[in-house]
Amino acid sequence: xPWPLYLALKQLFPTGRRFPFFTFIxxxxxxxxxxxxxxxxxxxGGFGYEIHRMITDxxxxxxxxxxxGGVVENPADLIPVIAAVPGVVGVTxxxxxxxxxxxGEKASFPQILGIDLKRVESVVQLNRFIRPGSLDDLDDDTxxxxxxxxxxxxxRLGDKVVLYSPxxxxxxxxxxxxxxxPRELRVVGVFEVGHQQLDSNTAIVTLRRMQDLYGLGHAxxxxxxxxxxxxxxxxxxxxxxxxxxxxxxxKAYSWMDSFNDFLWVLQMEKNMFFFLLLFIxxxxxFSVTSSLLxxxxxxxxxIGLLGALGGRPRDVAICFCAQGLFIGxxxxxxxxxxxxxxxxxxxxxxxxxxxxxxxxxxxxxFYQLSQLPAHTAGADVAKIVVFTIVISTLxxxxxxxxxxxxxPVEALRxx
Numbered sequence: 001x002p003w004p005l006y007l008a009l010k011q012l013f014p015t016g017r018r019f020p021f022f023t024f025i026x027x028x029x030x031x032x033x034x035x036x037x038x039x040x041x042x043x044x045g046g047f048g049y050e051i052h053r054m055i056t057d058x059x060x061x062x063x064x065x066x067x068x069g070g071v072v073e074n075p076a077d078l079i080p081v082i083a084a085v086p087g088v089v090g091v092t093x094x095x096x097x098x099x100x101x102x103x104g105e106k107a108s109f110p111q112i113l114g115i116d117l118k119r120v121e122s123v124v125q126l127n128r129f130i131r132p133g134s135l136d137d138l139d140d141d142t143x144x145x146x147x148x149x150x151x152x153x154x155x156r157l158g159d160k161v162v163l164y165s166p167x168x169x170x171x172x173x174x175x176x177x178x179x180x181x182p183r184e185l186r187v188v189g190v191f192e193v194g195h196q197q198l199d200s201n202t203a204i205v206t207l208r209r210m211q212d213l214y215g216l217g218h219a220x221x222x223x224x225x226x227x228x229x230x231x232x233x234x235x236x237x238x239x240x241x242x243x244x245x246x247x248x249x250x251k252a253y254s255w256m257d258s259f260n261d262f263l264w265v266l267q268m269e270k271n272m273f274f275f276l277l278l279f280i281x282x283x284x285x286f287s288v289t290s291s292l293l294x295x296x297x298x299x300x301x302x303i304g305l306l307g308a309l310g311g312r313p314r315d316v317a318i319c320f321c322a323q324g325l326f327i328g329x330x331x332x333x334x335x336x337x338x339x340x341x342x343x344x345x346x347x348x349x350x351x352x353x354x355x356x357x358x359x360x361x362x363x364x365x366f367y368q369l370s371q372l373p374a375h376t377a378g379a380d381v382a383k384i385v386v387f388t389i390v391i392s393t394l395x396x397x398x399x400x401x402x403x404x405x406x407x408p409v410e411a412l413r414x415x
Contacts, residue, residue, distance in 0.1 A: 022291050027331045029284030034335025034388050037277050039342050041380045044270040046373030048263065054193060055255045060090070060123045061233050063258060064240060065222030067251045075220045078250070079119075082223055085239050090122030090226035095210040097221075100164035100182075101203060103153040110149055110201045112163075114210020114220075123226040126191065126204070133157055133189025140209050144189035148200040159187050163205075165213040183209070225252075274383075281388050285395035288327055292320055292399035321396040328392020332385055343374045 064082060066072060075093045082091045095114035100107065117138060120126060127135045130144060138144055143163065145155060155161055164182045185205070192199050211217065227236055233254045240252030256263060342349075350372045 023327070026284070026288045026291060026327045027334065029287055030281060030328055030331025030388060030392055031335040031338060033277070033280035033284050034332050034384060035339035035342065036280060037274065037384045037388075038336060038339025038376070038381070039346075040273050040277055041270065041384065042339070042343055042374040042376040043346070043372060044266070044273060045377050045380060046375040048266050048270075049375035050194075050373040051259065051263070051266075052255065055259065057129075058124055058193060059094075059255070060224040060226040061231075061255055062225040062227065062237060062240065063222055063253045063255075064225060064244070064250055065253070066249045068249060070249060071216060071219040071221055072223075072248075072250065073219050075218070075223070078223070078245075078248075081243060081245070082225060082240065085236065085243050087227050087231040087236050087239070088225055089228050090119070091223050092116050092119035092123045093207060093220040093223050095207060095214065095216060095219075095221045097166065097210070097214055099166060099203075099213060101149075101153070102162045102164070102182075103155045103159065106153045108149060108153060108201070110146070110203045112210060112213065113202060113204050114207040114213075115204060116207045123224045129191040129193050130189045131192065133187075133191075135189065137188035138204070138206060140206050141183075141185060142188040142205075143185040144191055144204040145187055146199045146202040147190050147192040149203065150187070150190045152200075155187050157187055157190070160184050161187060163203075163213070165215075183213070185209075278387060281391055284331075285324075285328075285391045288324055288392060288395040289398055292323060292396055320399045321393060324396025325389065325393045328389040328395075331392065332388045335388070336381070336385075340376070343376070346372050346374060 064078075072078065072093075079091055079093070082088065093116050097112055098109055099112045100109055102108075115124075115126075117135075121135075133144065135144070143161060145153070145161075150156070153161065161184070162182045163185050189204075191202075191204070205213075207220065211219070225240075227233065233256070237252045237254045237257070244250045244252065
């Protein structure tokens with residue numbers, strides 16, 4: 001081992017002392033900064049990952065719809081066109097809108113989603129979200145409710161709810177002689193996706209029932225498309241837009257396009273958190289610099305002796321830079337372990353905290369999730385590791401420069 005590195009380790013771990021206080025404090029400061037960065041970046045990444053998963057699980061990677069919000073009049077003719085685009089493994093039409101729903105004396109105005117029972121499973125595996133009940137029981141006279149919607153109405157499997165068409169309210173306001181009467185539907189399932197907004201205010205009916213409610217005839221509002229695993233979503237969207245007939249107003253949107261503003265804000269928050277929390281590591285690096293400068297002052301005669309014995313200024317500088325590198329490396333490893341450990345028990349910590357403060361419902365209301373998500377991206381970990389080690393190594397530059405400038409004769413004369 002080169003003597004500058006050996007001497008750096010001896011200064012960090014003097015003989016007879018297991019873990020010197022200076023080394024402990026320096027490593028701990030770096031480790032806490034890294035742990036906090038890992039936890040925050042993983043949680044912020046988890047929100048984006050969960051949004052991605054929920055969107056693609058419930059509507060596929062791509063939506064094809066009329067750009068001005070209109071309806072698609074000839075869905076049967078367009079399905080083969082969309083299905084023929086390379087990378088497509090499933091396509092299903094949908095219709096969506098708001099309607100009135102009543103059970104007994106309780107009323108709600110949920111989002112009603114109309115699905116094509118013959119095609120929906122090729123895009124969205126709804127059956128894995130339905131408990132209790134089954135998608136196989138859904139027909140034109142039945143409905144599947146989201147878990148919190150069913151709970152708020154007090155409806156259970158087998159109960160009958162009354163569904164009001166928007167046309168009913170429109171005709172009633174105009175005092176038309178003929179109005180569309182409400183439909184009585186039987187509850188055959190309750191679904192839970194894990195996202196507060198979807199689970200609280202959504203009902204699923206057949207596409208025919210939704211077309212009837214909105215007077216769409218055979219028209220739909222758009223198509224959900226599932227791509228093959230690993231397919232490039234942006235490239236697929238470009239192929240869709242090139243294949244869609246001109247003059248129809250149809251346009252393909254990736255899941256990122258549909259939620260672009262929200263995802264941009266989420267990424268901005270993530271970057272800001274990284275920038276702000278990085279200052280914790282910088283503060284720890286300043287403490288390392290301060291400690292090493294004190295070490296230079298205390299060991300002035302030893303540094304002069306090294307020079308008198310033939311040690312070059314560069315070797316003396318390496319000795320102090322190596323101490324910063326070692327502190328940064330060990331602190332980073334311990335910080336990663338601590339951060340990943342906290343992430344492993346994050347939901348237990350959150351549930352304990354919300355239970356003690358009796359704020360479980362507030363957490364779900366504002367974050368739209370029943371659990372705190374986390375997704376540790378390799379790029380984020382690499383960025384944290386590189387920045388931390390570089391900053392810690394640079395923390396030793398000033399002490400190293402100071403030590404390398406000491407002249408052996410003057411250093412040996414120092415008291």
